[in-house]
Amino acid sequence: MNPPSAKGCLYLIPAPLQETALQCLPEEIREVLKRVRFLYVEKATTARRFIRKLLPELNLEEKIWVEMNKHRDISLHELRQWLQAGEEVGVMSEAGCPGVADPGQQLVAEAHRLGARVVPLTGPNALLLALMASGMNGQQFRFCGYLPVESRQRRQAILALERRAQDTGETQIFMETPYRNLNLLEALLQQLKPATWLCVAAGLTSPEAFIRSAPVSEWKKSPLPELQKIPAVFLIGFPAQ
Template sequence: ALGLVSEAGMPAIADPGTAIVRAAHALGIPVVPLTGPVSLMLALAASGCQGQHFAFVGYLPQGAAERAARLRELEATAHRLRQTQVFIETPYRNAALLQAALQGLRPDTRLALACGLGLPTQAVHAARVADWRRQPPALPLHLPAVFVLGT
């Protein structure tokens, strides 16, 4: 028997572990996923965005210009396909990503940010970008966060 555990996520989903799961399949070892809190799904459920049609796109580029371009691309996809876009960032870059989103996204785009899900200090805020700009909430951006962008 072999167990794969993550300290803050779901192994092999936005978390290391894919290679181990593939190796287990190749060796004929049964793979039995266990349920538990998965921050991506919790954030999507709390976002108020479309939960029937979504894409998890991982991390966005670190460079400001590349990040801004990727945000515009994700926003265009969200509006064109009515497909919610879910992405993550490391805690030390959460503030920069949020700032880039608020500067570059359309006012009518919905943005949700879920910080520290599963912790007593968790916080979720979801609103149109125009509302974020008008009244930005105080969020624990130093915690792991999931960003959700939709229509």
């Protein structure tokens, strides 16, 4: 027997990849942020700062903020109450689209269990932007999240991704914590074969965005880019034919 449908709505609200890149956000995000009273966010201070820039006239004290963290379970009790009461609830990422390499999936799954409406809003997504700019296979691709930090495990993961790219033709997409970007790039250049293509897309949507896609052999001929503390996406594969 299906559970009774909740009357509320859960909005998935993208945030800019760079704080100043508000031009990447469609008008519908502004309209939804004006309406929703309940907001799940990773960090309330960051979310407040973003909304103040986007909607300086909005009274943020009228909203109820719930912080979510990928390292601990999210309490679903309040969400159930709000959606069953017919409220509009928002979920926001620190950057990009919520629910993708991000906490928040539990909230979406619970909204579906309750029969509430789930509405993903359009906005910037670093993974898709990087894939678009890579020149690699955009028909078959796989997002692998974050690679292991420990050197031996990371080496094994890199070699496994390269083999998968060779065997299936899939573009392999992954990320790293910004302060470890350079370490990961150095490991990739050490482990990948010369003919394998590597794309690094960093600081996307900012005027200083860096995007380079080339065989590993070509990467090794040039100085490494400055990637510390810049959000980046890494892709390995082969150029589209």
